Amino acid sequence: MVGMPTPEQIREALTRVIDPELRKDIVSLGMVRSIDQPQPGRVDVVVSLTTPGCPIRNHFQQAVTQNLTALEGVTQVNVGFDVLSEQEKQGLAQRLGRQGGLPEGALARVKNIICVGSGKGGVGKSTITANLAYALQVEGRPAAALDADVWGYSIPRMLGVHGRPLVSAERKILPLDGPGGVKAISIEYFLNERDQAITWRGPMLHKAIRQFLEDVDWGELDYLLIDLPPGTGDVSMTLAQLLPQAKFVIVTTPQPAAQKVAARAAETALRFDLEIAGVIENMSGFTTPTGERFTIFGEGGGQLLADQLDVPLLGKIPLQEELRVCADEGRPLVLDDPDVPAAQAIYHAAHGIVAATPQELPVMQAPSGPPVPQVTGTALPMAR
Ligand SMILES: Nc1ncnc2c1ncn2[C@@H]1O[C@H](COP(=O)(O)OP(=O)(O)OP(=O)(O)O)[C@@H](O)[C@H]1O
Ligand SMILES: [Mg+2]
Known part of the structure; x- marks a missing residue:
């Protein structure tokens, strides 16, 4: 035997x-x-x-x-x-290398952190993040957009905000101001040339994201919206580890196949005990100028996913050329043309987010667990 x-x-x-x-x-x-x-x-x-x-x-x-x-x-x-x-x-x-969260006091004046994620690329996360930030700001809720898509950053282009952040006397990075006072930070603001490729992974990436949260003076905010890269990779994991208080909004397109992929992104959030605030369905049908409606990407996926996760469907944003044109030209549709259906749907989603989130500052908790080694050095090319 x-x-x-x-x-x-x-x-x-x-x-x-x-x-x-x-x-x-x-x-x-x-x-x-x-x-x-x-x-x-x-x-x-x-x-x-x-x-x-x-x-x-x-x-x-x-x-x-x-x-x-x-x-x-x-x-x-x-x-x-x-x-x-x-x-x-x-x-x-x-x-997994959790660094015990951020130091006490970082983001202390930020009421809500919302990560905008999806299972796959190109579903409209960045467009929605940028427009939601403006919609919230218009509604009197100070908002900022953090571009956590270090490889495929697009928030600067969509907001039309480019430049170099200044450093305050307290050695904090000051985010750039977009129209209406929406604040923004993106890796683009630290690169010597626009479109320079970033190939960081693992620890470098973790450090850069950490600096966006720890070394940026976000000031008083009702909403810090974080535009995630596609998929459920390193960045999402880092954010989930650093921001146990963050909530997720999952963007999906209406076809059931996409909804399955989005469910995987939701799963990543849930694995780290992050709350899912809701689902936004994007590219939900296209209506011609004569009023004929086509469901190009199918129908019902957003509601299906929301039901499955037992969270609200925050909005259904139709396909609309103006939304794409505005994003390409760095103008937020919700400010430019607030009455068109796509802008209305984004305002609707913003209201849903407000309803689903507290409007008080979070109670600061002392970090638990063993003492944490300090991360030294910087990832962002700041010395200039
Ligand atoms: N509802 C919509 N109607 C028309 N165009 C849209 C809509 N939503 C997004 N788009 C366009 O689709 C393209 C992809 O959107 P976006 O870049 O926001 O997606 P993403 O999920 O952030 O992509 P990535 O995964 O690459 O980060 C952009 O050109 C955007 O302007
Ligand atoms: Mg994007």
Whole structure:
């Protein structure tokens, strides 16, 4: 009879099972709850998930089975699942290199932080972020846009705000002012040439995003809107780690296929216990000048996703050429032509966001957990 692998060999094989979002193996993430060998040839493994409905369950099921049946002597693999406790989730966040959040006082005068995300690219996150910032500002809610899309930054172009930020006497970066007083920060403001390519990943990226939050004097804001890059990658993870108080707004197009991808972005937020404030459906139909309506990207996906996440559908923004033209020319449609349907839908979404968010300053909590090593140096090319 062939011998069974030792528990060490099994653990070693499980280090080849990678969490596709966290990009680390389940052993070092502390997600292997138990390993049992109840009878010859059989291995039972329990994997702990961050949320009960984790859609990557199937991935783990297959990867664990595949890696363990590859071991000599293993003929049967049973994979069970449970959920990490709150404390274990915090431990996981620490293992992921959470720096204990931002220092006390950073963003202390910002009432609400809203990350605008989606599962895939080109669904209108940046257009919506820029226009929402203006809509909120018009409604008397001081707002700013932080461009966290370090590789594909587009907030400066959409707001029509370019330039170099000044540094205050307190050595804080001052965001640029757009029309109406909307503040903006983007990596573009720190580059020597516009359209210079940024290839940062991992730690550099983390540092730049951290500086946007920590070293920028955002002043008093009702809303700091963060334009996320497409997908559920490094930036979203960093923000989720640094801003446990942030809420997410998920943008999706109306077809059910897109809604599935958007659900994955929502899943990332939920894995880190970030609240989802609502869903915005974009590119919801096109109406011709004669009033004929075409549902070019299908219908119903936004409502479906909102129902699935049990959050409000904040708005359905139709396809409208003016929205694209204004974005290209650096003029916010909501200011330029506030009565057209797309602008109205964005105002509607802004009202929904106001209704879904508190209007008081957050109560500052002392950072919990072990003392945090200070990050030194800067990522932004500031010395000039
Ligand atoms: N409702 C709309 N009607 C017409 N054009 C739109 C609409 N929403 C977005 N657009 C246009 O679609 C293009 C993509 O939008 P945008 O850049 O905002 O998407 P994104 O999700 O931020 O993309 P990325 O993932 O690349 O960051 C832009 O040219 C924008 O002006
Ligand atoms: Mg964008």
